[in-house]
Amino acid sequence: MTKQIRQLDRVVIRFAGDSGDGMQLTGDRFTSETAQLGNDISTLPNFPAEIRAPAGTLPGVSSFQVHFADYDILTPGDAPNVLVAMNPAALKANLADLPRGADIIVNTDEFTKRNLAKVGYQSSPLDDDTLAGYVVHPVALTSMTVGALAAHEVSKKDAERSKNMFALGLLSWMYSRPYESTLRFLERKFAARPELVAANVAAFTAGWNFGETTEDFAVRYEVKPAKMQPGTYRNITGNAALSLGLVAAGVRSGLPVFLGAYPITPASDILHELSKHKRFGVLTMQAEDEIAAVGAALGASYGGSLGVTTTSGPGVALKSETISLAVALELPLVIVDVQRAGPSTGMPTKTEQADLNMALYGRHGEAPVAVIAPRSPSDCFFAALEAARIALTYRTPVILLSDNYVANGSEPWLLPDVESLPDLRVEFATEPNGDDGTTFLPYLRDPETLARPWAIPGTAGLEHRIGGLEKADKTGDISYDPANHDFMVRTRAARIETIRVPDIEVEDPDGDARVLVLGWGSTYGPIGAACRGVRQRGLSIAQAHLRHLAPMPANLGEVLRSYDKVVIPEMNLGQLAHVIRARYLVDAISYNQVRGLPFTAAELETTLEEVLKNV
Amino acid sequence: MSEPVALKLTAKDFKSDQEVRWCPGCGDYAILAAIQQFMPELNIPRERTVFVSGIGCSSRFPYYMNTYGMHSIHGRAPAIATGLSVSRPDLSVWVVTGDGDALSIGGNHLIHALRRNVNLKILLFNNRIYGLTKGQYSPTSEVGKVTKSTPAGSADAPFNPLSLALGAEASFVGRTIDSDRKHLQSVLRAAAQHEGSAFVEIYQNCNIFNDGAFEQLKDPSTRDDYLIRLEHGQPITFGADGRFCVVHPPGGFGLEVRETSTVRPEEIVVHDATVADPAYAFALSRLPGLDLRNTPIGVFRSVDRPSYDSVVQSQLAAAKATVTETPEQQLAGLLGSGDTWTII
Numbered sequence: 001m002t003k004q005i006r007q008l009d010r011v012v013i014r015f016a017g018d019s020g021d022g023m024q025l026t027g028d029r030f031t032s033e034t035a036q037l038g039n040d041i042s043t044l045p046n047f048p049a050e051i052r053a054p055a056g057t058l059p060g061v062s063s064f065q066v067h068f069a070d071y072d073i074l075t076p077g078d079a080p081n082v083l084v085a086m087n088p089a090a091l092k093a094n095l096a097d098l099p100r101g102a103d104i105i106v107n108t109d110e111f112t113k114r115n116l117a118k119v120g121y122q123s124s125p126l127d128d129d130t131l132a133g134y135v136v137h138p139v140a141l142t143s144m145t146v147g148a149l150a151a152h153e154v155s156k157k158d159a160e161r162s163k164n165m166f167a168l169g170l171l172s173w174m175y176s177r178p179y180e181s182t183l184r185f186l187e188r189k190f191a192a193r194p195e196l197v198a199a200n201v202a203a204f205t206a207g208w209n210f211g212e213t214t215e216d217f218a219v220r221y222e223v224k225p226a227k228m229q230p231g232t233y234r235n236i237t238g239n240a241a242l243s244l245g246l247v248a249a250g251v252r253s254g255l256p257v258f259l260g261a262y263p264i265t266p267a268s269d270i271l272h273e274l275s276k277h278k279r280f281g282v283l284t285m286q287a288e289d290e291i292a293a294v295g296a297a298l299g300a301s302y303g304g305s306l307g308v309t310t311t312s313g314p315g316v317a318l319k320s321e322t323i324s325l326a327v328a329l330e331l332p333l334v335i336v337d338v339q340r341a342g343p344s345t346g347m348p349t350k351t352e353q354a355d356l357n358m359a360l361y362g363r364h365g366e367a368p369v370a371v372i373a374p375r376s377p378s379d380c381f382f383a384a385l386e387a388a389r390i391a392l393t394y395r396t397p398v399i400l401l402s403d404n405y406v407a408n409g410s411e412p413w414l415l416p417d418v419e420s421l422p423d424l425r426v427e428f429a430t431e432p433n434g435d436d437g438t439t440f441l442p443y444l445r446d447p448e449t450l451a452r453p454w455a456i457p458g459t460a461g462l463e464h465r466i467g468g469l470e471k472a473d474k475t476g477d478i479s480y481d482p483a484n485h486d487f488m489v490r491t492r493a494a495r496i497e498t499i500r501v502p503d504i505e506v507e508d509p510d511g512d513a514r515v516l517v518l519g520w521g522s523t524y525g526p527i528g529a530a531c532r533g534v535r536q537r538g539l540s541i542a543q544a545h546l547r548h549l550a551p552m553p554a555n556l557g558e559v560l561r562s563y564d565k566v567v568i569p570e571m572n573l574g575q576l577a578h579v580i581r582a583r584y585l586v587d588a589i590s591y592n593q594v595r596g597l598p599f600t601a602a603e604l605e606t607t608l609e610e611v612l613k614n615v
Numbered sequence: 616m617s618e619p620v621a622l623k624l625t626a627k628d629f630k631s632d633q634e635v636r637w638c639p640g641c642g643d644y645a646i647l648a649a650i651q652q653f654m655p656e657l658n659i660p661r662e663r664t665v666f667v668s669g670i671g672c673s674s675r676f677p678y679y680m681n682t683y684g685m686h687s688i689h690g691r692a693p694a695i696a697t698g699l700s701v702s703r704p705d706l707s708v709w710v711v712t713g714d715g716d717a718l719s720i721g722g723n724h725l726i727h728a729l730r731r732n733v734n735l736k737i738l739l740f741n742n743r744i745y746g747l748t749k750g751q752y753s754p755t756s757e758v759g760k761v762t763k764s765t766p767a768g769s770a771d772a773p774f775n776p777l778s779l780a781l782g783a784e785a786s787f788v789g790r791t792i793d794s795d796r797k798h799l800q801s802v803l804r805a806a807a808q809h810e811g812s813a814f815v816e817i818y819q820n821c822n823i824f825n826d827g828a829f830e831q832l833k834d835p836s837t838r839d840d841y842l843i844r845l846e847h848g849q850p851i852t853f854g855a856d857g858r859f860c861v862v863h864p865p866g867g868f869g870l871e872v873r874e875t876s877t878v879r880p881e882e883i884v885v886h887d888a889t890v891a892d893p894a895y896a897f898a899l900s901r902l903p904g905l906d907l908r909n910t911p912i913g914v915f916r917s918v919d920r921p922s923y924d925s926v927v928q929s930q931l932a933a934a935k936a937t938v939t940e941t942p943e944q945q946l947a948g949l950l951g952s953g954d955t956w957t958i959i
Contacts, residue, residue, distance in 0.1 A: 032954050181954050225958075234955045244950060251942040258702050278934035280945065283702055283927065288727035292694035295687075295724070299667070299698030302685060303706070307698065325688050415955070418947045457683035457699070457706050460662040465631065465678050467686025468670075477633065478678065 003212075003220045010069035011175065011223055012077030015167070016094050017086030017107075019052050019062045022164035027064025029168055029185060033177035035235040035412055038225030039068040042525065043410045044076035044598070049265065049348045056115045061093040070224040074525040074532075076409060078600035084167055086110060086141070089119045100133040105170070107163070109142035137216050141166055148206035154199045162203035169207025176222045179204065229414055236413040238377040238406035239266070242336065243273035245384025246308055247280050252385070253392055253424035256281040258300030259308045260293035262315060265348040266404045267338040270310040290318035294335065298322060301331045302466075304428060304456035306388060310336040313355045314344070316399070320363050323397050325468050327367040327492060330443075330452045332391035334384075339403040341596045350596025351404035353521055354572035359399040360550055360579065366489045368496040370394070371550040373401040375524035378413035380406060383547070385422055392426050394499050395451045401549070403571075405598045406522040429453035429462055440464055442476040450495040501548040503555040508542035509535065514615050516563040517608065518588070520546040520576055523569055523599060530604035539612050546576070552583070560586045564615050567591060569604055624655040631681040637672060642793035642819035646740065647679055653800045654682075657807055659707045666709045667696040669716040672747045673740035673819070676711040690721025693728040696735050701924045707807075710737040715745050718754040718774050726783035731923035732811040736803075739776055739816045740793075744825035757905065762824075777900035777915060780814040781893045787813035788896060789914045793820060794833050798844075798912060805914050811922040831907045843902065845913030850883040859909075860884075861902070869898040872909050888917040 013030070017023045024045055031043050044065040053060030067077035082103040085091035087110035098104070111124050125131055126138060145166040149159040165186075172179050183201060190196040211217050236244075250257035259282065261271040275284040283305070287293035294309040301307030309319065316323075316337045326333045339355045341347035359371045370390045374383035380402055387398040432440045433453060440462045443452050455462040464476060472479035473487055506516070507528075519527045524545050531543045544559060546552065560566055560580065568577040569591040577590035591607050593599060629651040637643045654664070664682040668674035670689035677684030687695050692710045700708040710728075717725045717739050728735060744762070745751040751764040755776060759768035780788050787809040791802040799817065806813035818829045831837045843853045843861065851861040852875055860875040860883045870884060890896070896916035903910040938945060 036954065036956050038956060038958060228958050230958050232951060232955050232957045234951070234953055247949065248946055251946045254942075256702060258698060260698060277949070278931050279938050280942065280949075281931065281935065283931060285698070285701065285927075287694065288723055291691060292697070292724055292727065295691045295694030296698030296701075299695035299700075300702040301698075302695075303699045303703040305698075305702045321688055322691065329685075415950050418943045418950070457665045457703065458663055460660065463661050463682055465633075465680075465684040465686065467678070467684075468688055469686065 004218060005176075005220050005222055008221050008223050009071065010067065010073065011082065011221065012065060012067045012080045013082045013084070013171065014063055014065040014080035014094060014097075015084045016061055016063035016090035017164070018055055018089065019048060019050065019060045020055065021062070021086045022161070023062045023064050023086070026164045026168050027066055029182045030171060030177065031066050031235055031410060032181050032185070033172060033179060034066065034068045034175075035233065036178050036181055037223075038228070039070060039223050040072045040226040040228065041235060041410070041412055042067045042073055042076045044405070045408045046597070047349055056087055056089055056110070056118045058089050058093050058119055061089050063090070063094060068223055070226050072226060072228070074528040075598070075601055078602045082171075084171065086163070086167070088115050088121055088125070091125060092119045092121065098134065101135065103135045103137065104131060105137045105139055105167070107141035107167075108138045109140050139170070139210070139216075144206065144210065145203050148202055149199050152199045152202060153195050158196065158199060162200050165200045165203040166207035166210075169204035170211045172204075173208040173211035174217060174220060176220060179208070228412070231414045233412045233414055235410050236378055236381075237269075237408055237410045238374065238380040238402055239269040239338070239408065240273055241378050241413065242374070242380035242384045242400075242402060242407075243270050245381040246274060246334075246388070247277050247282060248381070248418075248421055249385050249388035249424060250280055250282060250306060251418075252421050253306060253388065253426060255304065255306045255392075255426070256283060257308060258297055258305040259284045259310065260287050260296035260300070261285070261310045262287050262290045262293045264290075264312045264315050266340055266407050267310045267312050267315075267336065269407070270336065270338075290315040291322060294319040294322040294333075298326050298329070298331060298333055301326075301333055302329070302456070304454070306332060306334070306392065308334040308336065310338070312338050312340050312348070313342050313358065316355060316358055316362070323369065324363045324365060324367045326397040327363070327369060328468050328471075329466050330395045330495075331454070332395055333397040334387045334391050334400060335397060336400045336402060338407045339401060341594070347596045349404065351522065351598060352571050352594060352596065353401070353403055353523070354575065354594065355401060356520075356549065356572065356575040359401055366493060368493050368550065370396055370398040370496055370499055370548075371401060372398065372548050373521035373546070374406055375521065375545055375547065377406050377409050377411045381413070385424070386547070389422055389424055390499055392424055393451065394449055394495060395454060396495065401521055403522045426454065428459065429455040430459060432461060441474045442466060443471055444474045445491075450491065450498050497551050499551050501551060501553055504544050504546060504553040504559055506542050506544045506559055507531070508540070510540040513540040513542035514564040515567060515608070515611055516542045516544060516560070516565070517567045517569065518544050518546065518560070518576075518580070519569055520549060523571065526599040526601050526604055527569060529601035530608055533601060533605040534608050534612070537609075539609070541608060541612065549576070557584045560584050565589060565611055567608065567611050569599060569607070571599070619658055622655070622658050622660060624658075624661070626652040626655065628661060629654045629681050631679050633678045635679050636675065638823050640822040641672070642742065642821070643673060643676070643740065645793045645796065646799065646817060646819060647676065649796045649799045650803065651680070652796075653803055656804070657707070663705060664707045664709070665699060666711055667692045667699065668711040669713075669721055670747070671713040671716045671745075672821075673711055673713040674716060690716055690719070691724060692716070693721065693724040693733075693735065693737065697728055697731070697733045697923075700734050701927050704734070704924050704928050708735050710735050712737065712739050714739065714741045714743060714753045714755040714776070718776060718779070726779070729780055729783040729785040729812050729814060732784075732786050732920050734811055734922045734924040736806050736813045737815065739814070740819040741776060741816050742819045742821040742825055743828050744821050746821045746824050750824040775900055776816045778897060781897045781900060781916065784893070785814045785916065786811045786918050786920045787914070788900075788916045789814070790816045790818070790912045792818045792829065792832060792912060802914060805917060809917055810925070811920055829907065832910055841908050841910055843909060843911040845886050845888075845899070845911050845915065847886055847888050847914065850880075850885050852883065869901055872902065888914045890916075891918060
């Protein structure tokens with residue numbers, strides 16, 4: 001039968017199922033197909049910390065949301081237009097997020113009495129009026145997959161496990177996605193087991209053909225490619241981009257990269273990725289604990305590597321003492337904190353921005369460090385380079401505050417020209433720097449950067465000792481002199497304030513905004529989308545986003561004071577707002593949410609409109 | 616390879632310009648002097664030698680050596696030294712630590728450095744007390760030790776540092792005494808030649824807070840009957856005229872001390888530091904009694920095992936050997952890997 005084809009400008013799809021149903025993989029493949037087509041994309045994986053929570057339960061639900069459009073988009077979308085629910089738990093856990101009229105594709109095979117009871121459904125929502133107002137497509141996904149694989153030499157279990165490919169095939173048909181990359185992917189993934197390649201391809205094809213033939217799906221959709229800057233793109237997650245940024249920092253500095261890390265969600269993927277890049281001279285060490293991980297990184301920095309440690313909030317807490325040592329030693333060190341919801345174990349797979357205070361202040365003594373934050377998945381690449389630039393130029397620890405949202409979310413990335421990346425070459429000290437021509441003064445500073453010389457072991461004539469005890473200016477000898485300590489504390493603070501960072505830019509297309517929204521880190525997308533919404537209603541609003549949290553851009557105070565009101569949305573209880581109020585005496589309005597999820601653009605838009613009403 | 620050039624260094628070359636600030640009479644002075652005197656024979660340039668320490672009296676050590684050095688934070692020296700050593704295989708990296716630093720706050724790093732077999736020479740100055748914090752009991756203090764923090768006597772059972780190191784898969788384990796310069800240097804010599812982690816416990820006297828802790832091993836009237844000097848390939852006998860010996864009792868698990876006159880010569884254990892099974896060295900480490908009788912010193916264990924550094928470096932070298940492009944070309948290839956698309 002001929003199907004109607006309808007054009008859409010944007011679609012949000014959420015794949016939801018049990019943790020073992022392969023929803024992350026399904027979403028990832030759909031995203032890749034969509035990227036190939038040239039749509040703009042933003043994704044939001046959402047999964048439990050448990051590897052396999054009890055099957056069919058609400059805590060075991062894993063989902064992957066993908067937003068794609070024929071124009072540039074900033075967020076993974078507030079509400080799905082389509083929900084794929086692989087079982088009753090997935091339906092129940094996600095239904096509240098669906099606007100009326102949304103399409104719901106359900107795997108009817110899983111709607112058994114037992115599975116319904118597990119999530120507290122008295123009767124099947126497919127039979128009662130629970131889903132009234134939605135467009136429900138009941139599909140016997142599991143049994144059709146098993147049926148399609150009857151002739152294949154795979155176990156029933158393996159056949160059932162291929163149902164996610166059936167779902168992917170159906171959705172790929174529905175949204176006219178090119179599927180070649182998925183076929184290639186399956187060949188790679190199951191290279192060792194050709195029978196599984198055949199089974200998964202057959203399941204995908206069956207899903208596609210089902211869409212083509214069934215009368216239940218009368219319409220096929222198309223979303224045209226977005227107008228994007230010319231160039232070569234790939235879809236990339238924040239953790240992957242950050243890893244590549246660290247590799248690039250090694251190439252552009254000419255230094256070996258040393259990563260010390262201890263497994264922790266959601267940062268472990270950076271360790272996995274970097275461990276693959278030994279041919280770049282990247283050395284990774286899975287340490288015995290978080291403290292050893294940063295210690296080994298600092299030891300490597302002392303020896304002339306770019307020392308890096310990657311972790312999440314609990315790990316930064318453990319590393320705190322060593323970061324302070326790095327402040328005292330004045331050696332380069334990059335500390336990546338992929339933030340998650342805390343305190344303590346909190347919600348390890350959910351996002352939050354609540355480690356800002358710890359990054360800025362969480363050390364003993366006066367121990368200032370540089371702090372930066374990426375605004376989007378692909379921006380993690382450039383943030384990693386910037387962290388390396390500051391660490392190497394100013395010989396200081398730099399904390400890079402990523403979070404779960406940008407780390408696991410993805411977006412298209414216009415590949416940069418390698419030659420255009422910053423030149424990070426450093427010069428090690430090779431000669432004595434004392435007036436007498438023979439003495440080496442390890443704490444004699446560069447007058448411009450206040451950085452001390454980096455004299456690595458192996459350099460003859462520059463043998464010297466450094467340590468955590470307070471050092472005399474210039475000589476680095478142990479010193480308990482009161483005036484010297486005062487001087488050194490102020491100098492270490494000045495060293496951070498001296499770091500040159502770009503001015504903050506304000507986006508105010510109307511030019512007459514009286515309200516500024518200031519954000520930092522991963523809230524860039526939702527804030528940007530909300531500002532667009534506000535402007536579409538004819539109101540003016542300005543947006544500025546902080547990448548450098550320490551030191552802050554030199555023009556920030558002036559920018560803040562030129563607006564009547566400043567709104568600071570954060571996924572914490574107002575940590576940046578406190579800093580802004582204290583530092584600039586600006587009566588900022590703090591808007592906060594700590595739900596483990598990114599802001600939706602709609603709720604931010606409502607908040608901003610309220611503020612605008614009162615200007 | 617050409618013959619290494621003799622550097623003709625002397626003890627003086629290894630003395631830094633810093634004033635040594637240990638208490639007068641501290642055993643650390645003897646150890647420092649012994650090491651400064653010993654270092655030249657390694658013929659390693661000063662700039663390629665690094666001492667890394669933690670916190671405590673012994674950890675001030677790097678300040679007094681005219682090499683590269685880092686006085687780090689409490690317990691973390693093995694971790695910091697691991698990052699340095701594995702990324703810089705050209706360096707000779709030494710860790711100086713104490714019983715509190717290595718066995719209490721830094722216990723985790725110590726055992727993991729040993730199990731990995733990182734190419735570190737770890738010198739543990741054991742004085743069985745916390746000196747720098749002025750006299751609390753340490754993880755090697757004896758049960759019942761009365762200190763400022765244990766007025767009724769310590770309730771903790773102490774660690775036996777060598778047993779711990781052996782349990783952690785250490786490939787080289789030795790013990791020596793601060794006051795016996797010749798012996799100390801002989802153990803350091805063996806440690807320096809060992810590829811991988813070398814763990815050396817040095818009994819060190821704290822004359823302020825735990826004076827005489829090892830006196831029986833030093834007093835000429837008792838030491839010969841208390842000390843067992845291990846020598847590779849030699850039967851283990853000690854005491855005046857070899858009065859005592861070490862045997863492997865039939866049916867037992869460990870080693871025991873007997874009067875030599877009561878056993879057949881072939882029953883006396885011949886010391887072999889290269890025995891693969893750590894149980895032998897462990898049994899040696901269990902010989903001393905609470906009164907320090909039967910304390911073996913020397914090299915307990917020295918077995919060949921690839922160092923962590925060498926395995927890691929060979930993986931790096933193998934990966935780099937496949938590279939034919941410039942780093943920039945490689946990077947461009949990496950950035951553009953996976954599914955890409957082009958917009959014109």
